[in-house]
Amino acid sequence: xxIVVTGxxxxxxxxxVRNLVAAGHDVxxxxxxxxxxxxxxxxxxxxxxxxxxxxxxxxxxxxKIADAVIHLAALPNVWPVAASLPTEVWxxxxxxxxxxxxxxxxxxxxxxxxxxxxNVHQYMRSGGTIAPPRWPxxxxxxxxxxxxxxxxxxxxxxxxxxLHARTGxxxxxxRPALVIAPDEYAMRISQMRGDRPKTWLSWxxxxxxxxxxxxxxxxxKDDLGCEALYIVNDxxxxxxxxxxxxxxxxxxxxxxxxxxxxxxxxxxxxxxxxMLGWKPRHSWHDYEKR
Amino acid sequence: xxxxxxxxxxxxxxxxxxxxxxxxxxxxAADIARAPHDLPAGVQYIQADMTKPADxxxxxxxxxxxxxxxxxxxxxxxxTKDPPDVVYATNVLSAYNIVEMVGALGIPKLIETSxxxxxxxxxxxxxxxxxxxxxxxxxxxxxxxxxxxxxFVGEQAVEMIRNRCGTEVISIRPPYVVFTDxxxxxVRRVHEEPLSxxxxxxxxxxxxxxxxxxxxxxxxxxxxxESFYIVADDALAERPVADLAPEVSEAxxxxxxxxxxxxxxxxxxxxxxxxxxxxxxxxxxxx
Numbered sequence: 001x002x003i004v005v006t007g008x009x010x011x012x013x014x015x016x017v018r019n020l021v022a023a024g025h026d027v028x029x030x031x032x033x034x035x036x037x038x039x040x041x042x043x044x045x046x047x048x049x050x051x052x053x054x055x056x057x058x059x060x061x062x063x064k065i066a067d068a069v070i071h072l073a074a075l076p077n078v079w080p081v082a083a084s085l086p087t088e089v090w091x092x093x094x095x096x097x098x099x100x101x102x103x104x105x106x107x108x109x110x111x112x113x114x115x116x117x118x119n120v121h122q123y124m125r126s127g128g129t130i131a132p133p134r135w136p137x138x139x140x141x142x143x144x145x146x147x148x149x150x151x152x153x154x155x156x157x158x159x160x161x162x163l164h165a166r167t168g169x170x171x172x173x174x175r176p177a178l179v180i181a182p183d184e185y186a187m188r189i190s191q192m193r194g195d196r197p198k199t200w201l202s203w204x205x206x207x208x209x210x211x212x213x214x215x216x217x218x219x220x221k222d223d224l225g226c227e228a229l230y231i232v233n234d235x236x237x238x239x240x241x242x243x244x245x246x247x248x249x250x251x252x253x254x255x256x257x258x259x260x261x262x263x264x265x266x267x268x269x270x271x272x273x274x275m276l277g278w279k280p281r282h283s284w285h286d287y288e289k290r
Numbered sequence: 291x292x293x294x295x296x297x298x299x300x301x302x303x304x305x306x307x308x309x310x311x312x313x314x315x316x317x318x319a320a321d322i323a324r325a326p327h328d329l330p331a332g333v334q335y336i337q338a339d340m341t342k343p344a345d346x347x348x349x350x351x352x353x354x355x356x357x358x359x360x361x362x363x364x365x366x367x368x369x370t371k372d373p374p375d376v377v378y379a380t381n382v383l384s385a386y387n388i389v390e391m392v393g394a395l396g397i398p399k400l401i402e403t404s405x406x407x408x409x410x411x412x413x414x415x416x417x418x419x420x421x422x423x424x425x426x427x428x429x430x431x432x433x434x435x436x437x438x439x440x441x442f443v444g445e446q447a448v449e450m451i452r453n454r455c456g457t458e459v460i461s462i463r464p465p466y467v468v469f470t471d472x473x474x475x476x477v478r479r480v481h482e483e484p485l486s487x488x489x490x491x492x493x494x495x496x497x498x499x500x501x502x503x504x505x506x507x508x509x510x511x512x513x514x515x516e517s518f519y520i521v522a523d524d525a526l527a528e529r530p531v532a533d534l535a536p537e538v539s540e541a542x543x544x545x546x547x548x549x550x551x552x553x554x555x556x557x558x559x560x561x562x563x564x565x566x567x568x569x570x571x572x573x574x575x576x577x
Binding site: 052085086087090091094095098099102126130143144145146147148150151154155158159161162165166168 | 373382383386390414439442443446447
């Protein structure tokens with residue numbers, strides 16, 4: 001397929017482009033800065049995705065409209081880009097996904113995969129006073145956000161639904177949790193185990209290579225309709241049992257409904273497995289120093 | 291009580307400013323348009339573009355004082371006259387800038403203008419009808435156009451700031467709003483084109499009643515984010531909606547069987563119950 005990948009120069013983008021090219025797809029990376037390590041065989045065109053005209057132009061490459069679009073272009077919630085003004089995070093993220101979806105509608109592109117996030121569930125930022133109705137969390141857990149980034153992901157998912165409702169296009173929203181690339185495991189593990197251990201929004205994580213595979217499955221498969229899919233590993237990114245982590249983090253939230261224990265992740269990946277036939281192949285334990 | 295009204299020069303905004311000034315609110319009117327000549331006495335005005343974060347700051351810190359509440363009306367009111375990306379960007383950027391500054395400044399209350407098009411029927415291209423009638427605030431949405439999407443996003447934005455800061459937030463969902471000079475033509479359409487109001491489920495509101503609802507929202511304490519359909523008690527129709535609906539579509543006709551008498555397809559009982567608000571104008575007053 002001829003696939004436009006917006007944001008193909010980012011961390012996840014690089015893995016996605018590489019995965020698609022290896023599978024034989026014709027890929028065009030559309031984003032505002034060129035990739036540091038260009039993937040041989042993938043094209044690049046420099047575009048500001050907040051500009052509608054540029055987006056429409058970019059969805060045609062080598063004279064033909066793309067078959068499908070994978071939208072990753074955004075300001076992610078990772079340092080140093082996370083140090084952006086909230087109004088900029090909002091503007092870039094909300095407008096980019098809108099322009100891409102609108103362009104897909106106008107050009108008759110039948111498949112979009114856009115990038116959402118565990119940040120639609122920012123319950124951990126309530127200071128542990130507000131908990132989700134139950135664990136594991138999944139795609140039916142109510143949204144709860146406190147910042148521009150989380151809001152932009154809610155908006156992105158609603159934008160995907162708009163495209164599907166208007167044109168019938170297949171529109172999938174992929175929700176990674178903490179994304180970990182192969183060369184990042186050592187750093188993340190030491191953050192998780194450090195003297196002042198870092199906590200994220202959940203104890204789930206997404207291996208970057210497994211995540212890229214999910215994007216490919218979501219763009220290749222047909223008849224998926226319009227769905228949000230959590231792409232997270234089976235196991236939790238923590239040493240302590242998951243029920244202990246949850247009870248500690250949410251001790252001020254009142255009665256908790258905890259349906260996970262031991263090494264299981266706090267977010268369920270069953271929907272992605274069932275719909276995409278996806279399975280995680282890498283665990284953080286594979287990267288632990290012996 | 292000191293309040294900022296954004297979008298104050300729009301047709302709804304002007305009525306809201308008038309209503310609040312007449313009830314002893316200290317109003318700061320803000321709009322992208324130049325200052326009008328006919329502001330009510332005592333109303334201050336600032337020209338500002340709410341899609342610019344700095345303008346939102348300026349409006350909410352006007353003359354060095356924070357307002358007690360903000361009524362945000364500034365938006366492009368439909369997707370029929372502007373490119374889709376402009377409609378969406380204008381509405382979601384201005385909504386976000388206001389929400390962010392309300393939170394940052396610790397302004398305790400925000401009333402957001404949503405729309406019956408939070409539901410998403412007026413500008414859809416793929417036909418769909420509600421799964422039950424009358425529609426109430428629980429009924430799910432289906433946005434197909436940038437305007438409807440921007441209204442959904444706007445309500446999510448005010449929920450965000452309530453979650454972060456505890457701001458008291460209300461979303462007002464007006465239906466087809468009728469201005470005083472429109473009534474003769476609207477009444478003509480009721481007689482001659484009764485099915486033309488189908489996408490709004492035959493709901494409507496006189497702008498004066500709508501302005502009163504904004505004031506009631508200011509005066510009502512809410513805990514969670516609450517959205518309200520602000521519609522008249524009766525349908526914008528001579529015949530019962532249950533009789534008109536089958537002429538539009540079989541699907542709609544089936545759902546409309548639950549509507550009786552002059553009941554419109556949108557329910558205003560939440561607004562009446564929680565805001566202690568009553569519509570006082572009916573289209574029948576203008577025949």
